[in-house]
Amino acid sequence: MPTGLHHRREGEGPALVLLAGIGMSGAAWRPVTARLRGAREVWSVDLPGFGRSEALPAGGPCGIPALADAAERFLAGAGLERPHVAGNSLGGAVALELGRRGAVASVTAISPAGFASRPAQRFTGMSLRFTHWAGARLRPVAPRVLTRPGLRRLLYAQMFAHPEALTPGAAYEHLTTMLDGSAFHDVLVALDGHRFAGEIRVPATIGWGTRDWLLLPTQALRARRLLPAARHVWLRRCGHVPMSDDPGQVARLLLEGSATPAGAGAPQNAVASASG
Numbered sequence: 001m002p003t004g005l006h007h008r009r010e011g012e013g014p015a016l017v018l019l020a021g022i023g024m025s026g027a028a029w030r031p032v033t034a035r036l037r038g039a040r041e042v043w044s045v046d047l048p049g050f051g052r053s054e055a056l057p058a059g060g061p062c063g064i065p066a067l068a069d070a071a072e073r074f075l076a077g078a079g080l081e082r083p084h085v086a087g088n089s090l091g092g093a094v095a096l097e098l099g100r101r102g103a104v105a106s107v108t109a110i111s112p113a114g115f116a117s118r119p120a121q122r123f124t125g126m127s128l129r130f131t132h133w134a135g136a137r138l139r140p141v142a143p144r145v146l147t148r149p150g151l152r153r154l155l156y157a158q159m160f161a162h163p164e165a166l167t168p169g170a171a172y173e174h175l176t177t178m179l180d181g182s183a184f185h186d187v188l189v190a191l192d193g194h195r196f197a198g199e200i201r202v203p204a205t206i207g208w209g210t211r212d213w214l215l216l217p218t219q220a221l222r223a224r225r226l227l228p229a230a231r232h233v234w235l236r237r238c239g240h241v242p243m244s245d246d247p248g249q250v251a252r253l254l255l256e257g258s259a260t261p262a263g264a265g266a267p268q269n270a271v272a273s274a275s276g
Contacts, residue, residue, distance in 0.1 A: 005074045006052035007045040011037025015080050016258050017104075018044045019071065021089030021241065022128065022187055023178035025051025028088070031243045035251035040258065043083070045074065047091065049183020062183060063190035064114070068097040075103070084258035088241060089113055089215065090187065093194065102201040108257030110207045110250070111240050114196035115219040115226065121192065124214055127158055128188060135175050146171045161211040161239035170244070196226060204230040205257035209238035209245070231257075 008026055010033060020028040026044030036042050048070045049055035049062070056062045056070065071094055075083065085104040087095035092112025099107035116124060134155065138145060145151050149164035152171050156163035163171070178184065204227060208220035217234075224232050233253060238245040 005045050007043050009043050011040055011042045013040045015083035016040040016042050017083050017085045019047060019087035019091030019094050021091055023181050023184050025177050029243055031247040032251045035247060036254060039255060050181040055183045062186050064093050064097050064194055067094045071098060072103055086254050096196055099200040099202045099204055100198045104202060106203040106258050106260050108205045108254055111209055111212050111215050113191060114194055115222040125188060127214060132178060135179055139179060142172055142175055158214045159239055159241045161237055161245045200227060203260050206230050207233045207235050207253050209235045209240055209242045211238060212240040214240040
């Protein structure tokens with residue numbers, strides 16, 4: 001079982017662990033880490049089977065509970081006792097599970113999985129599978145064709161509000177990280193039917209991009225109903241992966257969400273009511 005997940009550590013201050021979405025690695029947080037490292041010790045972590053982290057054992061569970069187990073083992077191995085944690089999409093669902101367990105000091109979840117209706121889950125699964133299929137066929141010519149802003153928008157409109165603003169290099173890195181993630185299809189299958197259930201035992205902030213075309217913003221309304229004690233925030237003019245769309249807005253959300261002392265107690269329903 002992998003305990004030494006690949007990660008990048010930088011900055012000083014209370015520890016803040018960042019978990020990315022399906023098909024992405026800790027590098028997805030790169031646009032915001034420079035804005036965080038003056039106030040936080042930032043750990044950008046590759047979840048099992050993505051980026052440079054070893055996948056969970058073949059044939060075994062690889063859904064949210066198993067990924068959260070792997071994250072807890074990593075935290076213990078790194079000597080991180082109840083750090084702050086933030087996640088996007090798949091990483092947001094893992095972060096919420098860690099918060100449900102009381103394993104972290106606070107949770108900031110951006111467009112987290114786990115709040116979709118059954119039809120919306122089917123849409124998300126089909127959309128991600130199509131993106132993977134299209135990316136695999138584009139890969140041989142991707143360094144050349146991704147120089148075209150229109151093609152970047154066509155391929156990544158579900159992820160980013162402004163995919164044409166990605167550099168060709170960044171777009172290619174996203175493509176290869178998705179295609180090389182050995183856990184992509186297994187985790188996507190394991191996510192089918194996943195719904196968040198329970199109560200968050202630590203302060204929680206939920207952010208949702210107003211231009212999220214993968215996990216539609218209507219899911220934010222379900223998150224508000226299921227987590228009424230959390231702080232709910234709209235990320236204006238941002239897509240599903242908002243770190244590249246508006247790094248400043250995302251960095252502020254992460255700093256505010258991780259403002260409680262690391263290692264503090266885990267009071268039930270400790271967060272102010274929804275706002276924004």
